Amino acid sequence: MLAISRVLTLNKLHLLENLCGMARRDALPPSDYFHFGRPVEDPPLLRGSMLLSLRPQFLSDNLAWFDYGSPVDTGGIRFGFLKPSDPAEFLAATMCGYERFSRLMAELSTLPQYVQEQLAVHRKTSEAAPVLTKYLDASVTAFMLDNDRPDAWFFEFCLRAGYWIAAEHVEELAIPDTYRDVPIFQRLRTLLGARLRTFNPRFGCLRA
Amino acid sequence: MRELYVIGVYEDFRLDVFPTHAVPIVAERSEHGFRRWSYVIDRPYRLRAVAPMGEFRPSLRALFPVVTFHLCTPRRLHEKSQCIVLSTDHVLVEHRRMAIVARLLIAILIAPPSLGFVHRALRTIRNAW
Secondary structure (H helix, E strand, C coil): CCCEEEEECHHHHHHHHHHCCCCCCCCCCCCEEEEECCCCCCCCCCCCCEEEEECCHHHHHCHHHEEEEECCCHHHHHCCCCCCCCHHHHHHHHCECHHHHHHHHHHHCCCCHHHHHHHHCCCCCHHHHHHHHHHCCHHHHHHHHCCCCHHHHCCEEEECCCCCCCHHHEEEEEEEHHHCCCHHHHHHHHHHHHHEEEECHHHCCCCC | CCCEEEEEECCCCCCCCCCEECCEEEEEEECCEEEEEEEEEECCCEEEEEEEEEEEECCCHHHCCCCCCEEEEEEECCCCCEEEEEECCEEEEECCHHHHHHHHHHHHHHCCCCHHHHHHHHHHHHHHC
16 A cells, blocks of 8 residues: 655644654644655645655554545645635545545555556556546546646545554654754654654755 | 745744754745745755746735745745744845855854754754755
8 A cells, every 4th residue: 555644844743742652631633634645746735844654554543533535635625726616516525434535545556556656656647547436426536537736646634633643653754854853853763763764954855 | 037035934943943954935926926836956956946836815924724834034036045044033045055154153153052053053054065
């Protein structure tokens, strides 16, 4: 199955605190969005200072906190970057529950490797059409197949407040080398070992 | 010729990580307001604008559904501009490396004594080069 990723800023400190067991019990982290595949690099739409890559098991471990999944970036529709003919109706059609979304992702993961590589970088691929048609509304499939933009092939999901994230979910956390000696990152380094990687922040986390 | 500006950085400084490089938020400015641009950071270091994102908005804040990034006074973008955040009030946008080094050395001299700040400033000088 495709890996899950998330570009972070220090605004998502609650996620990192939760990850290293520092979160306060009375302050649940807010709902958060994640997506399958790599961050969007061409054009680079998502920016931040850190890159968190998670194992697919993160999705199944959070069944109880799953709010919705969507193959198309819902934020992009809400803010007008993506323009279906009727945005409200389209949002209702593209948002799916856990069962449908997890089955869709599982079946996409059975496609040939080269198709999965296209999906991981959010590139339109007509080879995925039969699977999309099986699980999604016809209007959503048509919109995706008509659209070259990476946010139309985003495969995001939203988890409600209180979701579970632990060291075993993390494939890699890449942070700027200037953050390395800040206490929370020292703690994460102990926890993640070689899975905590540093980079020169001048080039950003997408090109790290 | 479009005028592109650095209007902030893609970071929200909830922790003291100063000084550090951060990737800039790039926007075009016109009589219609501001419009964000996507860009690529090439190696060797160069910012290359790719395409406009969304529509013109009347103010910087209106460019984001929720402002979770650090915005600053707009400064003209040069293809070699580096963004170094010295404090929440001071984002240095500079394309001359010697000027960056000089500004960081001055920041070390005038900053309150903190080993972390000195350490990060020296690391940032290395990163800038």
